[in-house]
Amino acid sequence: MIMNLFNLKIWGVEREVFDGKASLLKLKAVDGELEILAGHIPYINALSSGKIEFQKEDGHKIVLHADSGFIKVEKNNRVYVFIQTPICVS
DSSP, rough: OOOEEEEEEEEEEESSEEEEEEEEEEEEEEEEEEETTTTOOOOOEESEEEEEEEEETTTTEEEEEEEEEEEEEEEEEEEEESSSOOEEOO
């Protein structure tokens, strides 16, 4: 099975949290829940406090909790997430 992947970088205030390929990203923006897949349109938004869940290239799911932040999706399959106080839940 071939998965469509995108480049995902997640940064906390003090360190990089993740830099790799992902097939899915779910998080909470100020205006509602988001699900990002490969090929998503360019997008910028502020994030609300809540769960950030993503699936790595190997299928492993990671769940974080963050107080706030923002997301930027670029047209070249690059997604950047900047968050305050990331806490790993799983």
